[in-house]
Amino acid sequence: MSRTRTAARPSRRRTALLAACTLMAATGATATALSTAAGAAAPGCRVDYQVTNQWSSGFGANVTVTNTGDPVSSWTLEWTYAGDQRITQSWNATTSQTGAAVTARNVSYNGSLATGGSASFGFNASYSGTNAVPTTFKLNGVTCDGGTTDPTDPPTDPPPAGSRVDNPYAGAKVYVNPEWSAKAAAEPGGTRVSQQPTGVWLDRIAAINGVNGGMGLRAHLDEALRQKGTGELTVQLVIYNLPGRDCAALASNGELGPTEIDTYKTQYIDPIAAILADPKYAGLRIVTTVEIDSLPNLVTNVTPRPTATPNCDVMKANGNYIKGVGYALAKLGAVKNVYNYVDAGHHGWLGWDDNFGPSAQLFKQAATAEGSTVANVHGFIVNTANYSALKEDHFTINDTVNGVSVRQSKWVDWNRYTDELSYAQAMRAELVRIGFSPNLGMLIDTSRNGWGGTARPSGPGATTSVDTYVNGGRYDRRIHLGNWCNQSGAGLGERPKAAPAAGIDAYVWMKPPGESDGASREIPNDEGKGFDRMCDPTYTGNPRNNNNMSGALPNAPLSGQWFSAQFQELMRNAHPAL
Known part of the structure; x- marks a missing residue:
């Protein structure tokens, strides 16, 4: 796996309306009920209020409201704190506060909630003393008063199977791959993370039915149904088998040659789409x-760029990347409970001016190829299998040192972005601007970008020069931003969570921690995977990393195979710490 720089359902009829509202708080789940006078319309809801992190004087929280009643075109959620909590910043909602009373209103892109639809927002707040979770909420002026539902009222129907929600991660558990979980749990200390959700990689045709006795796609979906129970569950799949795959790298080359687009369509995408469309799985939220x-x-890697490779020139000329992605989006997007997220690189690849805009345009070209439309794209994912820091706290792109811009530092190198969060939010804005849905959501892979441990800076670098300032303060400790293979010193990042920031649907661990990026030496194999010197710790580099050392760990196996030493290092350097 390489990363290179170069970028409504009908309304219910009732004689008396009574809607249930369930509040699930960070300290436990408490059932409450919402009742109204006969004939008065009111939305039912579930509210999930979670404190995501907390320190001595402040905390962050995420709130998800799910509409279990009739559709609404806008929403207002109200609650009152028992203490002195004060919201200081919010995203995905407009918040206001008078004393202890808080009001959160939808923003332009998330006000409409169909039956079963969800909206999530987050905020940071200050507090002192205790930080009790609110016990009472109002949705559109109706109080969840802690009473019980009317026993004569018919039960609330669940949302129709296969209906899409705004954020597939909101209010849902996420599938834990038992195969990865077993490997993680077998490692010393691995049980601390072995129940985290990770992506299921369909990286060859054989993976659809299972490789070497392993689980195939149906087996994973059947296990997902078991894990789902009566709630919502999201399954994460990686669609990864294009003809001429990874044209600028060798470690993760694939089984299909550059011209095998028909094989890709008929033997790979079509069988996957047929399985996902099985009504048996209609109750799952499937993220691809x-x-x-x-x-x-x-x-970035085509002529006349200095980083051009012949293989990428071939793939640009034959158009099979565009055709393949368009076909996949059209076929998978036709399944009503599938949510397509397209790969959008990472800031250390596409953050430069000459990469950013052209890449967005290329994404639109692919999204409208082979009968697809932008409506088949639910969002984009960044930093998959890469190491770019989520947020650099000790310097910003607007800082200067002795009159010299941070952009001029060797590390930033005129990039527009310093981290993945700022890049993802900017790329989202650009994609919406050029015609993608204003409800577009982004995913950020945080599986290996924590950069904790003893090497994590606690403050900015010295201001003797712009380079000492940036290098002394940056969390990302790679030798060069272009290094991508089994990076030494990396750590697990933020744990998977829904709606953590503005425009972000979720932080995810799409790349399962502990799976190698590529072999440190040439290893004969029948998977079509080559040897890339960027995975060799003795390699002195190439133009893509400005001829720096690769920073790769030694003794790594083939890409996708279990790499115990890497997993142990990721746990050791996790941030937040385990």
Whole structure:
């Protein structure tokens, strides 16, 4: 797996309306009820209020409201704190506060909630003393008063199977891959993370039915149904088998040659789409991340760029990346409970001016190829299998040192972005601007970008020069931003969570921690995977990393195989710490 720089259902009829509202708080789940006078319309709801992190004087929280009643075109959620909590910042909602009373209103893109639809927002707040979770909420002026539902009222119907929600991660558990979980749990200390959700990689045709006795796609979906129980569950799949895959790298080359687009369509995408369309799985929310490490290569690694490769020139000329992605989006997007997220590289690849805009345009070209439309794209994913820091706290792109811009530092190197969060939010804005849905959501892979441990800076670097300032303060400790293979010193990042920031549907662990990026030496294999010197710790580099050392760990196996030493290092350097 390489990363290179170069970028409504009908309304219910009732004689008396009574809607249930369930509040699930960070300290436990408490059932409450919402009742109204006969004939008065009111939305039913579930509210999930979670404190996501907390320190001595402040905390962050995420709130998800799910509409279980009739559709609404806008919403207002109200609650009152028992203490002195004060909201200081919010995203995905407009918040106001008078004393202890808080009001959160939808923003332009998330006000409409169909039956079963959800909206999530987050905020940061200050507090002192205790930080009790609110016990009472109002949705559109109706109080969840802690009473009980009317026993004569018919039960609330669940949302129709296969209906899409705004954010597939909101109010849902996420599938834990038992195969990865078993490997993680077998490692010393691994049980601390072995129940985290990770992506299921369909990286070859054989993976659809299972490789070497392993679980195939149906087996994973059947297990997902078991894990789901009576709630909502999201399954994460990686669609990863384009013809001429990973044209700028060798470690994760695939089984299909550059011209085998028909094989890709009929033997790979069509069987996957047929399984996902089975009514048996209609109650699952299925996230597909479509073709990691493909489209950006057609911008950054083709002639006349100095980083051009012959293989990428071939893929640009034959158009099979565009055709393949368009076909996948059209076929998978036709399944009503599938949510397509297209790969959008990472800031250390596409953050430069000459990569950013052209890449967005290329994404739109692919999204409208082979009968697809932008409506088949639910969102985009960034930083998949990469190491870019989520947020650099000790310097910003607007800082200067002795009159010299941070952009001029060797590390930033004129990039527009310093981290993945700022890049993802900016890329989302650009994609919406050029015609994608204003409800577009982004995913950020945080599986290996924590950069904790003893090497994590606690403050800015010295201001003797712009380079000492940036290098002394940056969390990302790679030798160069272009290094991507089994990076030494990396750590697990933020744990998977829904709606953590503005425009972000979720932080995810799409790349399962402990799976190798590529072999440190040439290893004969029948998977079509080559040897990339960027996975060799003795390699002195190439133009893509400005001829720096690779920073790779030694003794790594083939890409996708279990790499115990890497898993142990990721746990050791996790941030937040385990």
